[in-house]
Amino acid sequence: MTLKTTMTLLLAGAAMTLSASAATAQTNLRVFVSSQHRPDVWRKAFDMYEAKNANVKVTIETGGNTSEQQAQYLNTVMTAKDPSLDIMILDVIRPAQYAAAGWTVPFNDVLGNDAASAMKRYLPAYAEANTVDGKVVALPAFADAMFLYYRKDLLEKHGIQPPQTWGELAAAAKKVTEAEKDPNLQGLSFQGKAIEGAVCTFLLPYWSMGKQLVSDGKLSFDKEAAVKSLKLWKDFVDQGVAKKNIAEVATDDTRKEFQAGNVLFAVNWSYAWGQFQGAESAVKDKVGVVKLPAVQGGQPASCLGGWEWGVSAYSNNKTEAQKFVQYLSSPEVSEFMAINAALLPQFPEVYTDADVTKAVPWFANARPVVETAKARPVTPRYNEVSEIIRTTVNGVLAGQSTPEEGATQMEGRLRRVLR
Amino acid sequence: MATVSETTLVAPQNESGTKWWTRFLDPSERTLAVLLLMPAALLLTLIIVYPVCRLIWTSFQNLSLTSGLPATFAGLENYSLMLDDPVFWETTRNTVLITLITVPGALFVGLALALMANLPFNVKWPVRLSLLIPWALPLSFAGLIFAWFFHSEYGVVNDVLRRLGIEGVIWFNSANWAFAAICLTIIWKTSSFMALIILAGLQTIPRSLYEAADVDGAGRLRQFFEITLPLLKPAIVVALIFRTITALQTFDIPFTMTRGGPGTSTATLAMYIHQNTVDFLDLGYGSALAVVMFALSMAVTAVYLRMIRAKG
Incomplete structure (x- = not known):
């Protein structure tokens, strides 16, 4: 190869690289x-x-x-x-x-x-x-959105329809758990740990009573509804419908326990469905999913x-x-x-x-x-709003404060943030 | 004349130039001291004085990074907000309680460990190693490990209790039990540090004192209270200062074990500062909280320093 051809080749190569990089x-x-x-x-x-x-x-x-x-x-x-x-x-x-x-x-x-x-x-x-x-x-x-997952096989076995209200859910859970006599079977699993999911836990019955937390950027806290909402969840724990350490349960714990066949009703997001139908699921083809129950006399509400x-x-x-x-x-x-x-x-x-x-x-x-489904309050200080709600829900479920005390604390702290 | 005036004009400049230089080429002891201290002083200013001043300044500002607004001067607003913030009082109370429980706790356990480690073992390294391990473990590891130990269903603590026929508790479901679990973990984690310092102190006590005491017929207990404890005092005070200051800053263990729960019943002041600055990006309020914690640490340090001076 002569020097001339080598140079030509090199130049051509360089030109090609350049044009290629220019084009893309x-x-x-x-x-x-x-x-x-x-x-x-x-x-x-x-x-x-x-x-x-x-x-x-x-x-x-x-x-x-x-x-x-x-x-x-x-x-x-x-x-x-x-x-x-x-x-x-x-x-x-x-x-x-x-x-x-x-x-x-x-x-x-x-x-x-x-x-x-x-x-x-x-x-x-x-x-x-x-x-x-x-x-x-x-x-x-x-x-x-949040849905109510239930064990189709167990409800059919005991001749129960999927519940429309939280009261019906509690009654159905008691009936099935008593009849099944399985110490590992929980009636209801939801999120009680101080995570984002616990904000929805609080808001589901609160919204179902037709109340809003924030209207036009201002706090529109309804204390009575808040007490009722906290009490609803706490009662599930006290009545044995939900397990005692529900304050330790995060979203994926609910999913895992339901998937292992230990839960009758579960409140969870849509992602759980795919997992329940997976190969390692104990409840494959035994799961039903419906909209979440309402409070007595209220509208069903889900968290967006x-x-x-x-x-x-x-x-x-x-x-x-x-x-x-x-x-x-x-x-x-x-x-x-x-x-x-x-x-x-x-x-x-x-x-x-x-x-x-x-x-x-x-x-x-x-x-x-x-x-x-309803959207959680839209505010630039949402992180603080969320933290206040989830720690209160967690504290009430752990028996750290009563629903009344919890609602009072929540209102006082929310007023400071949304002032 | 002209040349003379020129030289006279230039000469003083030269002289002053040499003077300026010679001070550094052949420094007096005083200048040398200043020169040698300079890098350290500059570094301290950069990494301590400046951030502290900046922190105090930010605590007087309304500065929230989520608002998208520039900082504005707020005077004492952040401090007055703090006074009627129930969570501030709760976290401060928790911090003080953790200090009051775990510092003496770690002192007693650490003292016992040090005395045991000082016994004449044939092979010393396993004892020393087991003393070092809790100390060498990162705080957050200790927190995560103990969170599993105390887990109500899968934890080893409740398992042992169950085997002994005692019904375990749901540790993290109750404010008091969660607090107890955290205090136990902190004592486990920090007593080895206490033990290490006290062990070093123990080894400086001459054997001859004990031999003399034996001759005089003093019993073991008497020897401990009359010889060991008084001579250990300096080591104990040093250990206490370090431990108290770190106890006031407790963060890692409750953060990894309970995240402050249930509710906010096990949150510490340091965790609340972290939450306000890192999670809520409310730098103004977070800085005001940090200033309070800084003042608290300084006050405690001052008390200890006075104690040492009084002894000296």
Whole structure:
């Protein structure tokens, strides 16, 4: 090989590399995904986007296994103004907080002039949770709500219908546990540990009595309803319907104990369904799911869950990130995640999609529950509101304070935060 | 003339220049002392004085990172909020209680351990090692391990009780039992530190004193109270200072064992500061709480220092 040909080859090689890099100015997007929401399946949805957009490369970051732990991590990233994360998945209670703190970029520019009509495609609760003062601060990733899971086999055996009220539930639980004589069988399992789930525990009967915690940004605390709500749960413990150490029980404990066949009724989110039908489940094909009971004379109420995609205000690739989030929050991805990860869709029409109803038949019944689920109070100081409610619920269930004392403490502390 | 005036003009400058330099090239003892202390003083200013001043300044501000608003001067608002905050009083009370229970507790257990370790064993290292292990274990590990020990269903404590025919309690379901479990864990974790310092003190006591006491016919108990304890006093005071200050800052063990529950009945002041600053990002209020804790630690240190000076 002569010097001349070598040089030509080298030059040609260099030119090719240069032109290649110019054609595909690569964007690397780093996405935070909650570990409990099937990052493995999200990865497949990301791969489909990468296949169509060769210039985008997506990396997943995940960590923490509860909403609070994830919020703690994201808090530190955001307060450090760290640009390493471009997109993050946020629990439904957080987009308003993040927007108030200026941590996310609104989508109004990319959604066009009529952002409101773009949001109308979603279930109304999600359009509301992601819109703050007319700004679309995040786009829905998937929906969720709390349901009542029950042991179909045991209820059928004892000729009982799924309960409509909490009173009926207590009576049914007593009847079945007494007849079964199984010391390991709990009547009802719910979340009594001082975690985010305990906020919903408190709000379920409170809402069922037609009361609101916050109206128009002001505290509208109904003490009588709060006492009744705390008393309802405490009575379950005192009557032996729920186990004595319910104050130690977190969301996934409820799921594990029900899955092991030790629970008759359980209050839990939709993710539990997939696990109950899994290979290592002791209750496969023995589980029924319905809307949560109401208080006597009240309306049934469920707690709205679901997660949203937000784009970090400190990202260096905001435009690409917003484009990617629009894809993630589309009906196609929603359908893909419903079929492959059993995540509830944020679009009403996806619930009745033929492929979805074939893969997850119970989604058809889940839609009315999600549609009527209520959102936890929207306030920039939600973390404090949540902490006050969950520690009170935990304290009352542990017998640390009476329902009356608990409600008084709760009111006093909430007034300080929402003053 | 011109040259002369030039030299006279230049000369004083030169002289002052050399003076300035020579001070450092051949420093007096005083200058040398200042020079040698400078790096340490600068470092301390940077990592202690500045943060403390900044903390006190932030405690007078309304600064919440979740509000998206810039900091504003709030005067004593954070402090007045604190006065009618029931959780502040509860966490302070818990912190003081933990200090009052675990410091003497660790002292007694530590003293006993040190006396045992000081016995004439043939092989000393297993004893020393078992003394070191609790001390070398990170606090949060100890908390997590004991949280499992005290678990009502799967824990070893209730299992042992059950085998003895005693019905165990749901430790973390009751404020008093949870508090007791935390105190036991802290005593277990910290008594080895006490023991190590006291053991070092024990080994400085000359054997001859005990031999003389034997000759004089003093019994073991008498020897302990007349020789061992008085000579151990300096070591004990040092151990107590360290232990008390760390007890006032108790965080890791209750955080990993109960997260402050049930309710807020086992939360400490340090945990409440962490919650306000890290979870709620309310830096103003969190700083005011931290200032109170700082004052508390300083007060306790001052009392001990006075005790030492009075003894000296």
